[in-house]
Amino acid sequence: DIQMTQSPSSLSASVGGRVIITCRASQSISGYLNWYVQKPGKAPKLLIYGASSLHSGVPSRFRGSGSGTDFTLTISSLQPQDFATYYCQQSNSFPETFGQGTKVEIK
Amino acid sequence: EVQLVQSGAEVKKPGESLKISCKGSGYSFIDYWIGWVRQMPGKGLEWMGIIYPGDSDTRYSPSFQGQVTISADKSISTAYLEWSSLKASDTAMYYCARRTARFYDSIGYYSFDYWGQGTLVTVSS
Numbered sequence: 001d002i003q004m005t006q007s008p009s010s011l012s013a014s015v016g017g018r019v020i021i022t023c024r025a026s027q028s029i030s031g032y033l034n035w036y037v038q039k040p041g042k043a044p045k046l047l048i049y050g051a052s053s054l055h056s057g058v059p060s061r062f063r064g065s066g067s068g069t070d071f072t073l074t075i076s077s078l079q080p081q082d083f084a085t086y087y088c089q090q091s092n093s094f095p096e097t098f099g100q101g102t103k104v105e106i107k
Numbered sequence: 108e109v110q111l112v113q114s115g116a117e118v119k120k121p122g123e124s125l126k127i128s129c130k131g132s133g134y135s136f137i138d139y140w141i142g143w144v145r146q147m148p149g150k151g152l153e154w155m156g157i158i159y160p161g162d163s164d165t166r167y168s169p170s171f172q173g174q175v176t177i178s179a180d181k182s183i184s185t186a187y188l189e190w191s192s193l194k195a196s197d198t199a200m201y202y203c204a205r206r207t208a209r210f211y212d213s214i215g216y217y218s219f220d221y222w223g224q225g226t227l228v229t230v231s232s
Contacts, residue, residue, distance in 0.1 A: 001169065032217075036152075049216050053209070089218070091218060098153065
């Protein structure tokens with residue numbers, strides 16, 4: 001299985017601030033990387049697919065980048081509704097493993 | 108509107124069997140993979156497996172192979188996740204999700220674009 005490692009596991013940030021979450025794959029996954037967001041008690045939602053393409057309806061303050069083994073999710077101008085847990089997922093090969101998650105909390 | 112509606116919460120005893128469901132609507136059910144994802148209490152997401160309802164092609168994570176059975180009935184646009192003998196460690200929220208491919212330069216990028224609301228399974232004696 002491909003291991004996905006996110007960092008940090010949690011972070012505190014202010015409304016209006018910028019957040020960067022990284023995701024590293026244990027082997028090259030080209031651009032087969034997705035990002036999801038999950039709020040407490042809710043199902044995850046897709047944010048970004050193919051490393052950098054925004055899913056329909058996702059605000060432009062979310063940006064994904066990277067290829068190979070190293071990827072980042074950047075949230076510029078953090079909004080109150082962005083405080084949640086973020087997961088990366090590789091879709092290069094089965095099983096399509098997830099990272100362990102990064103919890104973004106209010107500073 | 109694409110929707111995945113899952114069956115309700117279940118409370119079971121160890122050793123019992125269980126089958127939970129995920130009904131798709133608003134799209135052609137047979138043309139998209141459906142996946143199952145486990146989330147244990149306070150933990151992250153785990154990819155369990157996927158099924159293609161059009162031909163019932165199924166792929167499992169090695170971690171879940173032999174522990175669960177994924178199936179689908181395309182006549183009623185419903186996918187299933189089944190246990191033959193539950194354990195306390197199966198206590199978790201289970202999500203189904205539609206797996207969609209988007210193609211760029213003939214390369215398919217797969218992701219889970221629509222999710223069910225989740226089914227909480229509690230296994231306790």
